[in-house]
Amino acid sequence: AQKVTQAQTEISVVEKEDVTLDCVYETRDTTYYLFWYKQPPSGELVFLIRRNSFDEQNEISGRYSWNFQKSTSSFNFTITASQVVDSAVYFCALTPSNDYKLSFGAGTTVTVRA
Amino acid sequence: DAGVTQSPTHLIKTRGQQVTLRCSPKSGHDTVSWYQQALGQGPQFIFQYYEEEERQRGNFPDRFSGHQFPNYSSELNVNALLLGDSALYLCASSLVGARLGDFGPGTRLTVT
Numbered sequence: 001a002q003k004v005t006q007a008q009t010e011i012s013v014v015e016k017e018d019v020t021l022d023c024v025y026e027t028r029d030t031t032y033y034l035f036w037y038k039q040p041p042s043g044e045l046v047f048l049i050r051r052n053s054f055d056e057q058n059e060i061s062g063r064y065s066w067n068f069q070k071s072t073s074s075f076n077f078t079i080t081a082s083q084v085v086d087s088a089v090y091f092c093a094l095t096p097s098n099d100y101k102l103s104f105g106a107g108t109t110v111t112v113r114a
Numbered sequence: 115d116a117g118v119t120q121s122p123t124h125l126i127k128t129r130g131q132q133v134t135l136r137c138s139p140k141s142g143h144d145t146v147s148w149y150q151q152a153l154g155q156g157p158q159f160i161f162q163y164y165e166e167e168e169r170q171r172g173n174f175p176d177r178f179s180g181h182q183f184p185n186y187s188s189e190l191n192v193n194a195l196l197l198g199d200s201a202l203y204l205c206a207s208s209l210v211g212a213r214l215g216d217f218g219p220g221t222r223l224t225v226t
Contacts, residue, residue, distance in 0.1 A: 004156075035214075043202055045157070045217035091156050100147070100170050104156030 002027045002094050006105035013092065014113050019079045023092030026073065029053075031097040034075045039089040039107070048090075051075065053097075070077050082112045116141060118207050118218035126224045127195050135190040135221045139207030145169075146188040147215065148180060149204040157204055163188050164210055192223075200225045 003026040012017050025034065036048040049061065051068050058067050065084075067076045073087055089109050093102040119138045125164050139146050145164045149157035159172035163182035182188045186207075192199055202222050208215035 037217075043204075043222075044222045045204065045206075047216075050214060078185060093156075100145075100162050101159035101172060102149075102157070103159070106154075106156050 001104070002029075002032075002096065002103040004092050004094050004103055004105035006108050008108045009106075010046070010109045010111070012111045012113065013082055015084060016081050017112075019082050019086070019110055019112075021077045021079075021090050021092070021104060023075045023077065024073055025075065025092070025094050027094060027096060029096035029098070033095050033097065034064070035093040035095075035102065036075075036077045037091045037093060037104075039091060045091070049065055049077070063068075082110075084112050084114050086110060087112045118143075118205055118216050119202075120205050120218040120221050122221060123219070124222045124224070126226060128226055129195055129197060131195050132191065132193045133195060133223060135203050135205075136193075136225070137188045137190070137205030137207070137218060139186050139188070139205075139210060140216045143207035144186050144211055145208045145210050145212075145215075146186065147206045147208070148188070148190045149206065150174070150222070151202040151204060152198075153201070160190070160218070195225045197225050199223065 005024045033052045034051045038046045063080045065078045089107045092105045147162040148160040151157040160172040166182045177193045178192045202220045205218040206215035206222045
């Protein structure tokens with residue numbers, strides 16, 4: 001069984017501050033995929049990033065960056081120079097490579113104040 | 115190119131009733147997955163359909179059933195509604211075997 005834990009329930013920052021979202025996961029599978037999704041008030045889940053378990057290279061994509069550490073089962077996500085439009089609920093998710101269902105964390109609500 | 119669409123947007127039902135939710139996948143996609151998202155929680159996988167058959171199922175009772183049509187659209191049926199079935203129901207479509215899908219806007223179901 002898979003488990004995804006997002007310990008932070010809510011984060012509030014002032015515009016232009018950086019925001020880091022924590023994600024810790026549990027899985028017995030040796031190969032798996034990790035995701036971050038954003039859910040704005042409209043409700044639709046928007047894909048942000050995906051990582052394979054065998055690729056621990058951390059990257060930056062625009063204002064988004066992520067830190068994947070297999071040794072600690074963590075997949076943290078950072079928004080640099082936050083903007084009001086970044087206000088949303090952010091979900092970390094996991095799926096094994098031989099499975100099709102996504103297991104989501106409980107989400108972290110990010111509020112960016114102007 | 116339309117993305118994933120779901121209908122209706124909102125609906126209100128009474129305990130014990132039955133409900134049908136609909137999903138049209140993104141053009142070119144052949145696989146549909148359904149998720150239930152209770153208020154304040156992350157989405158929970160209900161099941162996935164491919165080639166008109168249920169390919170995988172999450173931990174949901176038999177009251178939850180589905181169907182996929184030849185045009186790849188899908189329905190989610192919930193019988194004998196309970197108050198706890200109140201949630202946002204999300205549909206996601208993808209190509210078979212893909213790890214990444216597109217989510218629809220969801221259907222907000224309220225059971226009173």
